[in-house]
Amino acid sequence: MAGLSLEHIGKKYPNGYEAVKDFNLEIADKEFIIFVGPSGCGKSTTLRMIAGLEDITSGTLKIGDKVVNDLEPKDRDIAMVFQNYALYPHMTVYDNMAFGLKMRKTPKDEIDKAVREAARILDLDQLLKRKPSQLSGGQRQRVAMGRAIVRNPQVFLMDEPLSNLDAKLRVQMRTEIARLHDRLGATIIYVTHDQTEAMTLGTRIVVMKDGVVQQVDTPTNLYNEPDNLFVAGFIGSPQMNFFDAVVAKEDDKVVLKVGGDTLALPAAKGEALLAGGYEGKTVVAGIRPEDISDEAEDLAKFSGTVIEGEVAVFELLGAGVNLNFDYADTQMTASVAPTTPARVGDVVRFALDPDKIHIFDKTTELAIVH
């Protein structure tokens, strides 16, 4: 296994479209890195550049200490799991897994040993003689995984490997991949647009948008301290609520004015806003649905940050309830306990946890304070 280094990597197509712009990342050995972002953000392109399936227009790509920009995919010592599995339809499961080693002229007994070991890990022992067409989606997925494992590569690349599975199987395979990572101690780069996968699997997550890296951080940091509005909105489900607010000073305390409401901010946040010269300016305030409560205890505790809104949608999820309500010309969501008495049409008072309010610059969209 080895680390990777991506220095100023860029991808520009002949028609002038820039899919990836100045991508910089150091990946340590045995790290589980996730590329996440909406469709067309350049995450798959970056992965394909690492694999060698796309040319790198600019920058340097190193695997270990070796620059591999111009190396053929087969010489990069990487294995990839594709979205559609890309199994060889005419080969048995055994041959699918053995093919890479066969092409590398590995002795037959070694191939056999590697394939059987991988089959054992992935519980494919009984399926070795089958063709891909005789397998279910989950089984195909495991074969694709097995094909990567037998090669024992420096780096594993996975391009949305779970997106074709049904919800239940996806959760199951997600756990299996996490376990596999622990077991193999492999360096894995994993592309997904599913932020739950990103949060649960990654040791670090790279959030991308329009070919630009927005933030590289641990799942916890991404969640708690997003660098900008995009990351804040992309990570977390239901997504973070945003509303415009004017920074003001009242009785030596910094507050946010939203329409007729005044939201008191903790001292540290107020100071940061003043230091940034935001007094009197409009900023974007953000708060996650789970940091909004309608319980009496919280309403008393966070009395300085209470707002009111009419419930428009009531979503019972089992373990909780999502209440959608209108506030400050935006649709807000609160994730509350299932015991809530609130129903559609009720005007409900909600308490915002002031420590969990994130504030962003309205023009640059960068975070000012968390």
Next chain:
Amino acid sequence: MKKKDSQAELLKPKKTVTERERTFAMIAIPILILFFLFNTLPLIKGFIYSFTNFKGYGSYEWVGLRNYIDLFTDARVGKSYLFTVKLAFFTTILVNIVSLLMALGLNAKIKFKSALRGMYFLPNILGALVVGYIFNYFFTYIVPAIFHTTSILASGSKAWIAVMIVCAWQAIAMNTIIYISGLQTVPEDVYEAGMLDGATGWSKFRHLTFPLIIPFFTINMVLCMKNFLMVFDQIMALTKGGPAQSTESISFLIYNNGMSGGQFGFQSANAVIFFIVIVTISVFQMRFLNSKEEQL
């Protein structure tokens, strides 16, 4: 009880033909009549004539299986079988190799792909006789003038090569199109997985491309073999079976001797045997090649 039932059946009003069924019948019946008149009837008549000594005119007598027995001892028939099988065998191989190579080229990331595909398909839309006459001129006048040789068509041992070239030139077009459509069925990500596994160049073709287009290879092999076994137009336009009957194909022999050689009955027997031979070869090919195909 049973009797009563059948009586009840008879008493039922007759099922009327619906408008829809009538439309279908109106479309199908004329075609059926034409097919019967121009295909089935001649086939049956030919089969009947094969048991006679009919010359194509005048009276005739039944000769039983005599024509069939004579077929196997007739040197000219034997020679024409040898020539036809040789031509079909080599042309099939040549056509499939060339068209597969062309398809690989035309399926690659090249400029003017569509225009080139269109151009390479042109030979297919020309009539075989027209192509044959053009090549006849080419082999008789142009090639000898350039290389200062005699025409290949005048050589008893080499004229078949000219026939092969003409047959192949025209057949490659259709075969290439079939191979191109075959290549397009191979998913791109299978090739990408292959690239990572180290399958490039020849090993990519051998282990990935070819196994995945075998169904198309089967179609092409069977169609080619069948078409070339039945070669007629090219012979008609190029050599008329010459020189010294060295390029006399079975179809040509059946036509020539049957129509103007006074051997209508005998050549009808030849046609019946030939029909059986072609069906047998095609079925055998399908069976053999199908066993190599993958269920994708």
